[in-house]
Amino acid sequence: MSLLLHDKFLRCDIMKMKIHQEGQNILIILCIILLILNSLIHYFINIHYVSIPFLVISIIFFLLVLNFFRSPKRHYKGDIENSIVAPADGTIVAVEEVMENEYFHDKRIQVSIFMSIFNVHANWFPVNGTVTHVSHQNGRFMAAYLPKSSTENERSTVVIKTDKGEEILMRQIAGAMARRIVTYAEVGDKCHINEHMGFIKFGSRVDVFLPLGTEVLVKLNDKTTGNITQIARL
CATH class of the missing domain: 1.20.5 (Single alpha-helices involved in coiled-coils or other helix-helix interfaces)
Structure with a gap:
């Protein structure tokens, strides 16, 4: 189905x-x-x-x-208030509890989506809310499906605070072929699920870090469609 x-x-x-x-x-x-x-x-x-x-x-x-470089027009039709929607097209390569040491410095649920060169590479906001943090870290260009790419590759980090006060972190990660991450989000922006957050050129990965206790709705190797597939529920 x-x-x-x-x-x-x-x-x-x-x-x-x-x-x-x-x-x-x-x-x-x-x-x-x-x-x-x-x-x-x-x-x-x-x-x-x-x-x-x-x-x-x-x-x-x-x-x-x-x-x-195609940019499909999509509109999420689910329950926007409690949904966390896939920010990118691709394949789920990680669903696990991890220590997030760059911003939260505590345990979070990490859901990672790997984008091949055949996927749409536009990135959408996964939740509604307000952007509270944006940063960029230089790094390596390992294959984006490798676990170490999340902490060692070039990456941009965006934190969104929902209307209920939950903080969701989304990280754009460059891959072996990607050499440019574009992030449109700026601190103080009001953001919406149906809006583009950025773009990564030529093969990459997106990590989403969720609060413990979040109900995750995807599993390893599932395919996601950006701004369509619900990956979790607050």
């Missing part, structure tokens, strides 16, 4: 797809470069078994990058 729902939302994404603002300039530049390269190959070499395969490879590569 969950797979059918996931496929349904993917089909809806295709119908409502637009290009994320973070990818517009990249796609324009990439298109120009590929057009120039293909024109040069066609003009100077003009051998079909060279120019045609290169053209096909160029189109496939451009479509892959286009797919990466």
Whole structure:
């Protein structure tokens, strides 16, 4: 049933797809470069078994990058007041109680979502509330699915206080291919589940740290759809 729902939302994404603002300039530049390269190959070499395969490879590569920067329009229809909604598309790679030592300095429930290069890389706010903390830490670029990436990779941290006073921490983590984390949240902002919080370019991970006692609704290897899948309930 969950797979059918996931496929349904993917089909809806295709119908409502637009290009994320973070990818517009990249796609324009990439298109120009590929057009120039293909024109040069066609003009100077003009051998079909060279120019045609290169053209096909160029189109496939451009479509892959286009797919990466898609920005589907989504609206969460569940109980917003008590829901914690997946901030990203991807696969659940961690659900565990951990010590969070960068902000809370106490135990929290960590839910981690790994995003492959084929996933949407826009990030949504997981809860409604007020942004109380934003910080950025430089670090390494290990594969984002590794547990150590949560504390050793380059990352941005955003803390949101809900209307009920609960603090939810969301961490954007760069991966082996990611070299830029974009965070739109600023301290004092009022935020909403249906709003974009940021974007991570080319493979990455998002960690959400929840208060102990939170009811977690996902398990390892579950697939999530950003701003659609409810991952926990306060």
